[in-house]
Amino acid sequence: MSLRMIVLGSAAGGGFPQWNxxxxxxxxxxxNDPRVKRRTQSSIAVETGRGAWTLFNASPxxxxxxLATPKLQPTGLRETPIRSVVLTNGxxxxxxxxITLRERSPLTVYATSQISAVLDSNPIFxxxxxxxxxxxxxxxxxxFRIDDATIEFFGVPGKVPLYLETENLKIGDTxxxxxxxxxxxxxxxxxxxxxxxxxxxxVLRRVDGADVLLFDGTVFEDDxxxxxxxxxxxGRRMGHVxxxxxxxxxxxxxxxxVGRKIYIHINNTNPILVAGxxxxxxxxxxxxxxxxxxxxxxxxxxxxSVERQDRGSTAA
Ligand code: MLT
Ligand code: MN
Ligand code: ZN
Numbered sequence: 001m002s003l004r005m006i007v008l009g010s011a012a013g014g015g016f017p018q019w020n021x022x023x024x025x026x027x028x029x030x031x032n033d034p035r036v037k038r039r040t041q042s043s044i045a046v047e048t049g050r051g052a053w054t055l056f057n058a059s060p061x062x063x064x065x066x067l068a069t070p071k072l073q074p075t076g077l078r079e080t081p082i083r084s085v086v087l088t089n090g091x092x093x094x095x096x097x098x099i100t101l102r103e104r105s106p107l108t109v110y111a112t113s114q115i116s117a118v119l120d121s122n123p124i125f126x127x128x129x130x131x132x133x134x135x136x137x138x139x140x141x142x143x144f145r146i147d148d149a150t151i152e153f154f155g156v157p158g159k160v161p162l163y164l165e166t167e168n169l170k171i172g173d174t175x176x177x178x179x180x181x182x183x184x185x186x187x188x189x190x191x192x193x194x195x196x197x198x199x200x201x202x203v204l205r206r207v208d209g210a211d212v213l214l215f216d217g218t219v220f221e222d223d224x225x226x227x228x229x230x231x232x233x234x235g236r237r238m239g240h241v242x243x244x245x246x247x248x249x250x251x252x253x254x255x256x257x258v259g260r261k262i263y264i265h266i267n268n269t270n271p272i273l274v275a276g277x278x279x280x281x282x283x284x285x286x287x288x289x290x291x292x293x294x295x296x297x298x299x300x301x302x303x304x305s306v307e308r309q310d311r312g313s314t315a316a
Contacts, residue, residue, distance in 0.1 A: 217243060
């Protein structure tokens with residue numbers, strides 16, 4: 001009886017390293033520096049039922065993520081453990097992988113009405129045959145079931161996808177363009193928030209008491225992309241609260257009870273990607289972990305004791 005999660009992709013949009021980038025952090029990855037690990041784009045998988053897995057976001061790297069993850073591989077003739085996909089926004093790094101899932105396996109896609117409308121307005125998603133791929137429109141703050149898990153969407157400060165931005169762009173809107181997800185199973189709780197523009201009281205309330213928090217680790221400094229010379233946009237302008245500085249996510253959760261705090265959706269400019277960097281040490285000193293692809297987290301009594309044994313035997 002437990003809640004099991006695998007990080008399929010720990011990087012933000014573009015992945016790490018990014019195909020066209022030799023910023024100082026990407027350069028390390030291109031040069032195979034042992035201090036960094038390559039990462040694919042933002043997604044996790046959760047075992048919502050026995051042998052049934054739900055993807056939370058479908059990344060452009062989904063095919064390679066399945067190749068790297070035995071638990072997600074086919075179990076029979078056109079039979080897959082992947083039964084559901086939950087979307088937290090309509091960004092390219094979170095929806096592009098739906099196209100990878102087009103070969104007529106039964107699936108249900110769960111999304112808010114806004115994100116659902118984004119899919120409907122783009123004919124390429126019609127490749128998911130309607131007779132096998134269902135769509136469930138989900139309201140905020142209304143728990144629903146996927147297999148044996150209870151899932152709840154909540155609005156987090158965010159924005160529409162980059163490709164839908166207009167001059168009337170509102171950053172920090174909580175009406176459902178960007179959501180966090182509360183995932184409960186077997187009395188355990190994981191909260192997944194890969195994009196969040198501000199850590200406000202609503203976000204803190206939602207995270208309180210979770211066994212595991214996976215949170216937006218896009219940029220360390222708000223103006224890191226400008227400093228790296230790769231663009232003018234700040235993290236906040238992209239809908240991503242920075243880790244450091246006033247209102248930064250690293251300290252924002254200090255007063256909240258959470259079992260494990262883990263950064264995910266990490267941009268390739270972010271120096272926390274470099275093991276041993278001052279920024280990496282700073283976040284670790286603040287009690288944060290930095291996720292990498294393939295990280296598995298299992299919360300549940302039986303497995304906890306196994307984990308303790310493992311650690312003991314490694315130390316011995
Ligand atoms: C983001 O997280 O801000 C987006 O994934 C950016 C993008 O779509 O490239
Ligand atoms: Mn993204
Ligand atoms: Zn880069």
